[in-house]
Amino acid sequence: MGAKDGRKGDPEGFGPIEDQFQAIFDDFFRRPVAGSGRDRRIPMLVSLEEAASGASKVIKATFEAHCTDCKGSGVLLGGPPVFACSVCGGKRHVLQERTLTVKVPAGIDDGQVLRLAGQGDEAPLGGGQRGDLMIEVIVAPHPRLRRAGVDLFVEVRIDAETARRGGRVNVPVLDGERRIVVPAGTVSGAEMRLAGFGAVRLGAEAVPIPAEVTAAPYRSRSVGDHRGDQIVTFVVGESSTDGQDDTSEGRRAARNQGLWRTGVLAVALVAAVIGAFVLGR
Ligand SMILES: [Zn+2]
Structure with a gap:
């Protein structure tokens, strides 16, 4: 049953069951549109070069997926009595990691958000519309540029x-x-x-x-x-x-310049020697 187990030692003796129902309740009220999945927002780190010139990046992200065990009801099927579904812990969804290839548009800048329609969480009841995936672009600082x-x-x-x-x-x-x-x-x-x-x-x-x-x-x-x-x-x-x-x-x-000076000096020396020779005759 998941993360809510052992969350705290409850002095009243209420255990996991109450937590499960709380989870079901929480989920119900957080979900404004039945039949469609939630939008998911994730960060994506790119280099300055990738942002400036465009790139294709493979990312992994965790999404909510339809729980096939309880068919999105959050409870064990076949009740009463009503018990939370043990697979999703009453949350009506399970977590699923997906690998996506994201096209980084050339010229995107730090803090801009890419919205990939229909790539977010799965609808809790299955079959419905996936939410959107919002990818926040974080551009890593460049050592020089x-x-x-x-x-x-x-x-x-x-x-x-x-x-x-x-x-x-x-x-x-x-x-x-x-x-x-x-x-x-x-x-x-x-x-x-x-x-x-x-x-x-x-x-x-x-x-x-x-x-x-x-x-x-x-x-x-x-x-x-x-x-x-x-x-x-x-x-x-x-x-x-x-x-x-x-x-x-x-x-x-x-x-x-050094070579030129040396050359001039050499020519002058030769001229002087010749001159001396001519004069000496
Ligand atoms: Zn379930």
Whole structure:
């Protein structure tokens, strides 16, 4: 008989039977529409990527199902006397776990609710209409990306040299990373807009984010209709954590400049030697 057993030591000596009838009573008055199941509300955790770009998720949830033993009456059939059905404990339903595949619409956001009509609890008497299933979407925080509406925001650290001379840096995006050009003379707080790298506009076609960042800022006519943007904010510091390497524009420029100076010096030396040789004759 279930969870109500041993709930408390009742000093009057009223035991499980009374609890069962109470359960039947409770159920009766909580059920406004006979013949249809109740709506069920469950939370569903999704990642930022799944919410922004859409996904298909398999979830498990527990529902009320028609008790076939008492046919939804809550009592043992064939009475009187009236005893609560031992299978459902007088609750008129049993609990049943179901596995569902839920389509997460691209662009859904934290706190929004998906309503799946006819996917809720079963009618207590069986045969009737199932209630609806309400799935509350909970978007897990992303380690780097923050979302506001359809736009995404990210802070990217660059070192002082890259900021001064320009360079390249990896930026986290929805499906991984993209390498972007840091303009020379970038200061802390400077922003770069990556058009079409944001979340899908709810209801729009879920086109993928662009394969690469071309010029910045740029805006593709088609992508902008489907997705928001990603805004990169540069933070200039002494050390960077965002995957700079020796191919950074600044370092290459510095190296080239060094080579050029060495070359000029070599030519000058050769000219001086030749000059001295000519003069000495
Ligand atoms: Zn039953």
